[in-house]
Amino acid sequence: MNSGATAAVSGRRDQMLAWLANHRQVSSETLVTLLVNWVTSAMTWLVLGIALALPVFLYLVLINIVALSVDFDGNPRVSIYLQQDITASETEQVLRLINDHPDTHEVKFITPGEALADFQARSGFGDVLNSLERNPLPAVIELAPRNTEPYALRQRILEIEALPVVDLVVVDLVWIERLFAFIAFGERVAWALSLILSLGVLLVTGNTIRLAIENRRTEIEVVKLVGGTDNFVRRPFLYLGFWYGLGGAITAWVLVQTCLVFLASPVELIAQSYQDDYSLQGLSAMEGVALCLAGSTLGMLGATIAVSKHLHTFSVTMEADG
Amino acid sequence: MRCLATVLIRFDNVSKRYPGGKEALLRVSFEIGSGEMVFLTGHSGAGKSTLMKLIIVMERASQGQVFLQGINVNRIAEKHIPSIRRNIGIVFQNHQLLFDRTVFDNVALPLIIAGFQHREVGRRVRAALSKVGLTDKERVLPIALSGGEQQRVGIARAVVNRPQLLLADEPTGNLDPGLSAEIMKLFHQFNQVGVTVMIATHDLELVSRLKKRELQLHEGRLVNHE
Numbered sequence: 001m002n003s004g005a006t007a008a009v010s011g012r013r014d015q016m017l018a019w020l021a022n023h024r025q026v027s028s029e030t031l032v033t034l035l036v037n038w039v040t041s042a043m044t045w046l047v048l049g050i051a052l053a054l055p056v057f058l059y060l061v062l063i064n065i066v067a068l069s070v071d072f073d074g075n076p077r078v079s080i081y082l083q084q085d086i087t088a089s090e091t092e093q094v095l096r097l098i099n100d101h102p103d104t105h106e107v108k109f110i111t112p113g114e115a116l117a118d119f120q121a122r123s124g125f126g127d128v129l130n131s132l133e134r135n136p137l138p139a140v141i142e143l144a145p146r147n148t149e150p151y152a153l154r155q156r157i158l159e160i161e162a163l164p165v166v167d168l169v170v171v172d173l174v175w176i177e178r179l180f181a182f183i184a185f186g187e188r189v190a191w192a193l194s195l196i197l198s199l200g201v202l203l204v205t206g207n208t209i210r211l212a213i214e215n216r217r218t219e220i221e222v223v224k225l226v227g228g229t230d231n232f233v234r235r236p237f238l239y240l241g242f243w244y245g246l247g248g249a250i251t252a253w254v255l256v257q258t259c260l261v262f263l264a265s266p267v268e269l270i271a272q273s274y275q276d277d278y279s280l281q282g283l284s285a286m287e288g289v290a291l292c293l294a295g296s297t298l299g300m301l302g303a304t305i306a307v308s309k310h311l312h313t314f315s316v317t318m319e320a321d322g
Numbered sequence: 323m324r325c326l327a328t329v330l331i332r333f334d335n336v337s338k339r340y341p342g343g344k345e346a347l348l349r350v351s352f353e354i355g356s357g358e359m360v361f362l363t364g365h366s367g368a369g370k371s372t373l374m375k376l377i378i379v380m381e382r383a384s385q386g387q388v389f390l391q392g393i394n395v396n397r398i399a400e401k402h403i404p405s406i407r408r409n410i411g412i413v414f415q416n417h418q419l420l421f422d423r424t425v426f427d428n429v430a431l432p433l434i435i436a437g438f439q440h441r442e443v444g445r446r447v448r449a450a451l452s453k454v455g456l457t458d459k460e461r462v463l464p465i466a467l468s469g470g471e472q473q474r475v476g477i478a479r480a481v482v483n484r485p486q487l488l489l490a491d492e493p494t495g496n497l498d499p500g501l502s503a504e505i506m507k508l509f510h511q512f513n514q515v516g517v518t519v520m521i522a523t524h525d526l527e528l529v530s531r532l533k534k535r536e537l538q539l540h541e542g543r544l545v546n547h548e
Contacts, residue, residue: 222418222419222431225412227435227483232435
């Protein structure tokens, strides 16, 4: 039985247009329904927003720690003290050697004179130093390596130490190792938290959608009876999940940015005490979009699970006569 | 003898046993030709609704085969069921209308599902509503209508897709005799323009008045098969 009804629909293109029109209609209808019942919707959005905001916030804390450590320290700087009494050409040679190394990010050469002037200015021992017969400070090369990973850094230091005119290489490796370990730990925590809270988002949307399905029982029954496909039945609920997820993500975005505004001034105070100018990094536009994408995907996934679990329990109530 | 090409529905030795062991239908065989109007009678519990559910593939037979225009719907894949149903109009005793939507939107539903274009939907909905005499109620919510009017909206929804087969399950069950006769007249009109109509009812007075073929069920068996 397929002649009458479908023949009247004049072709693939028309059906495609009707399909698109249906999508447009269903998506706007579900959004309008959510906005009309805004109190209930806002509560769901807030719950989802909090669940999404926690890992995002932890992520921001981490990228700020990384950014701060870069700001305060540069990439961890290796101080290379050269032997005293070396010729200018020897100095130049070692400088070129370090400078040309592919791992070198930045090199700064401090002559003994500059080092002395700096020390005088910072330490307050100006007069004492002036009384010295000769400058006791060696020339220093400050190196910012490209690869700051502890193992690579250690290898690089060993290489530099082997150079003939180098006296001493100093870098606070323990500190860097601890920082890296801490960041790696934080990243793990952020991932674990994301997984757990994503599950929470799935459950919350799933449960909300389940209630929506219960509320629209008659509609689903009728749609199925007049020949609605499973996709047609599913569509409004998937859009509902999408809007819940997207709303939750936007809520999370707002929550996180609000927290940052709240934290900005104490952080600036701390930064100033380190004589540094630092402002907190928030979510970039791209990261915000990624958050929205993740939120809406989770929402749709939750809806898909709920719909596939509950849709098949439906049978239509005609006059029950066994 | 009916010619095979015009057979629309064929039940071939069909039995239906529900989980729990209750036999709802027992070895039922019959044919309904295209363009016929048939009454399905029997007490409640005799198997009328089960028989209709088998036609729209809400249930599947435990034994035997059900053919719809030569297609064995008992064996059809789940995903093809919607296209089968789109060519059957169904009318319920309790209307099954959506009370949060206007009369227009209720009647338009099968067309939206079938993917009709906006303009065509409007044209067909108005045609269906005018057939059942509810042209002026297009923008009204079903709750504001009387029982008879609600049933007519249900009928408009059933015929809006111009199905070849119209199934009605106790369509006059909740209506007084005057309204029942009116509704029956509507079904008769659809039958006269070529729609095959099958009506399950226990209103025997109505059946005898219309002088149409009758399939009588008694405890799952077909007892009079003309």
